[in-house]
Amino acid sequence: MPDGTVTDEHEAFEADFSEYLEKSLPAERAREVDAHLQSCDRCRAEYARFRDTVGMISGLDRVPAPTRFEREVEATIHRRSAGRFFGRRAFGDRVPFELLAAIGLLLVVAVVLLLRWSPTGTVHDPLSPSPSTEPRPDVKKSLPTP
Amino acid sequence: MTFRERLLLRRLRERDERAFRDLVEAYQDRVFNLIFRMIGVREEAEDLAQEVFVTTFKTIDQFRGDSKLSTWLYRVAVNHCKNRIKYLARRHDRKTGVLDEAAEREAAALGDGPIGAGQIPRPDLAVEGAQRDLLVQRAIAELDEDHRVVVVLRDIEDLSYEEIGAITGLPEGTVKSRLHRARLALKQKLAKHM
Numbered sequence: 512m513p514d515g516t517v518t519d520e521h522e523a524f525e526a527d528f529s530e531y532l533e534k535s536l537p538a539e540r541a542r543e544v545d546a547h548l549q550s551c552d553r554c555r556a557e558y559a560r561f562r563d564t565v566g567m568i569s570g571l572d573r574v575p576a577p578t579r580f581e582r583e584v585e586a587t588i589h590r591r592s593a594g595r596f597f598g599r600r601a602f603g604d605r606v607p608f609e610l611l612a613a614i615g616l617l618l619v620v621a622v623v624l625l626l627r628w629s630p631t632g633t634v635h636d637p638l639s640p641s642p643s644t645e646p647r648p649d650v651k652k653s654l655p656t657p
Numbered sequence: 658m659t660f661r662e663r664l665l666l667r668r669l670r671e672r673d674e675r676a677f678r679d680l681v682e683a684y685q686d687r688v689f690n691l692i693f694r695m696i697g698v699r700e701e702a703e704d705l706a707q708e709v710f711v712t713t714f715k716t717i718d719q720f721r722g723d724s725k726l727s728t729w730l731y732r733v734a735v736n737h738c739k740n741r742i743k744y745l746a747r748r749h750d751r752k753t754g755v756l757d758e759a760a761e762r763e764a765a766a767l768g769d770g771p772i773g774a775g776q777i778p779r780p781d782l783a784v785e786g787a788q789r790d791l792l793v794q795r796a797i798a799e800l801d802e803d804h805r806v807v808v809v810l811r812d813i814e815d816l817s818y819e820e821i822g823a824i825t826g827l828p829e830g831t832v833k834s835r836l837h838r839a840r841l842a843l844k845q846k847l848a849k850h851m
Contacts, residue, residue: 525841526837528837528840528841529833529836529837529840530833557844560844560848560851561840561841561844563851564840564843564844564847564851565812565840567789567793567847568793568797568808568812568813568840568843569812569813569815571694571790571793571794571813572790573686573690574689574690574693574694574699574702575685575686575689575690576685576686576688576689576703576706577689577703580681580685580689580703580706580707581678581681581682581685583707584681584707584710584711585674585677585678585681587707587711588677588711588714591711
């Protein structure tokens with residue numbers, strides 16, 4: 512049966528396992544632990560199990576939040592506060608300025624392209640008679656003579 | 658606290674809905690993982706993680722900004738976890754088997770079917786993959802909440818002792834000694850499966 516002093520010595524080394532594993536022990540103490548682990552089968556085996564245990568814990572897979580999580584939290588807040596939880600939305604939040612600006616830009620580009628492709632530089636078809644150049648019907652001639 | 662965090666905090670205090678979404682998006686996985694590893698049951702973790710964000714947003718005015726936003730969020734999460742662990746323990750006392758059933762469902766969800774402590778069909782394979790994770794998870798769940806917190810924050814969330822001290826309100830020396838005791842206890846619990 513091991514005497515108390517020897518057991519205490521093993522326990523003293525075991526007490527330093529965490530810091531030894533994390534390499535945060537003072538250099539001199541780390542050398543003592545090194546030397547003890549070289550010479551003590553029991554502590555070497557215990558340390559190996561300790562290191563493996565910590566490795567198993569830190570090796571656990573990370574579990575992400577469910578995909579619907581964000582929506583559910585928001586819905587919970589809205590439900591509990593009857594929609595009064597969040598601040599009143601500013602005008603800029605309610606009107607989709609980014610979308611309106613993009614649509615406006617597309618319209619400008621479309622008009623510019625239309626003008627560029629047109630040979631006359633206008634949006635009118637040059638082959639179709641212009642309403643201004645078409646001869647007006649003679650109103651007097653068409654009237655029945657009394 | 659970084660400049661970006663200060664901006665986010667200001668928007669949160671203004672009850673900006675988009676700031677809230679940014680906060681949830683940035684921290685939901687970390688908070689959920691912490692809670693899941695603390696509680697060990699997915700349904701409970703989902704419910705609790707929601708409560709953490711609701712509480713965070715409701716009490717954002719109480720946050721003085723003297724620590725990182727993530728530290729504060731973790732603190733809220735840890736406090737909720739501790740309360741829930743106590744509540745579940747009481748419920749478990751009254752209604753034995755509820756948590757065990759939930760844990761079995763968790764095991765089934767991992768794809769390996771239910772296993773019970775001491776009835777592992779292939780001990781040589783038990784330390785691999787999902788079963789190994791389940792064994793570790795169960796061993797963690799057997800720790801008392803004070804030891805569970807430090808081991809989850811340090812060995813799973815990989816936080817510094819300083820951050821853990823800020824979250825738990827414990828001196829660094831106490832964090833280290835609790836962590837060491839928790840690791841020794843886990844070694845003991847997992848020894849038969851190694």
